[in-house]
Amino acid sequence: MxxxxxHAKRAVASMKKAQATGKIVRxxxxxxxxxxxDPEGNARLAAAVEKARKESVSRDVIERAIKKGAGxxxxxxxMEHVTFEGYAPHKVPVIVEVYTDNVNRTAPEIxxxxxxxxxxxxxxxxxLFDYTGIVEAYSQEPKADIEAAGIExxxxxxxxxxxxxxxxxxxxxxxxxxxxxxxxxHSVSKWLSQNGWKVITSExxxxxxxxxxxxxxxxxxxxxxLQTLDDHDDVHRIWAALR
Numbered sequence: 001m002x003x004x005x006x007h008a009k010r011a012v013a014s015m016k017k018a019q020a021t022g023k024i025v026r027x028x029x030x031x032x033x034x035x036x037x038d039p040e041g042n043a044r045l046a047a048a049v050e051k052a053r054k055e056s057v058s059r060d061v062i063e064r065a066i067k068k069g070a071g072x073x074x075x076x077x078x079m080e081h082v083t084f085e086g087y088a089p090h091k092v093p094v095i096v097e098v099y100t101d102n103v104n105r106t107a108p109e110i111x112x113x114x115x116x117x118x119x120x121x122x123x124x125x126x127x128l129f130d131y132t133g134i135v136e137a138y139s140q141e142p143k144a145d146i147e148a149a150g151i152e153x154x155x156x157x158x159x160x161x162x163x164x165x166x167x168x169x170x171x172x173x174x175x176x177x178x179x180x181x182x183x184x185x186h187s188v189s190k191w192l193s194q195n196g197w198k199v200i201t202s203e204x205x206x207x208x209x210x211x212x213x214x215x216x217x218x219x220x221x222x223x224x225x226l227q228t229l230d231d232h233d234d235v236h237r238i239w240a241a242l243r
Contacts, residue, residue, distance in 0.1 A: 021057055226238055
């Protein structure tokens with residue numbers, strides 16, 4: 001039969017890697033646009049750059065993305081931020097954040113994905129989420145006190161974060177998700193960075209207030225729909241009430 005299947009598999013893996021790299025580069029540009037070009041004073045940018053290095057994104061690509069996002073030089077970022085609200089199968093609330101240079105192209109495509117998704121639908125739902133600051137970080141100290149760190153950093157809440165939840169957290173480290181006031185996001189990230197914590201995510205995001213009870217098959221259907229959304233090149237973040 002030959003090895004066509006193997007070549008096809010490699011092609012798909014290569015395409016997925018290129019897509020993931022594109023999303024990381026876009027995150028660098030967005031972070032630089034929102035918080036400036038200096039990673040020392042921009043925790044979100046520092047986290048994005050660190051992730052890019054782990055994915056072997058070249059230094060030149062990282063630097064160009066920072067300059068473009070920060071508006072340094074002639075090549076400036078012209079992307080628009082658009083938010084879509086809707087529901088995955090089985091009434092799972094979803095908020096999709098998109099960065100695009102062509103809203104007239106992207107908006108119909110995202111709406112079409114909602115229409116094509118089995119039992120999926122668009123519709124207002126932001127009232128089902130809290131819009132808050134989110135900092136994900138880890139300490140190499142296996143018994144680090146996350147509650148104490150949250151209090152010292154000025155976070156409102158803190159919860160454990162495992163390697164299974166975020167594979168940027170080493171298996172032997174102590175991971176935590178710190179929830180903050182939107183205006184305190186930078187100060188919390190800065191305190192953690194200066195006190196032995198490695199910040200891997202620092203952003204404003206939507207956290208579900210409640211999670212629907214789903215069977216295993218229903219969970220799988222909702223997850224498949226979310227993956228279809230995430231595969232769109234312009235989709236930057238997906239927030240869903242799915243554990």
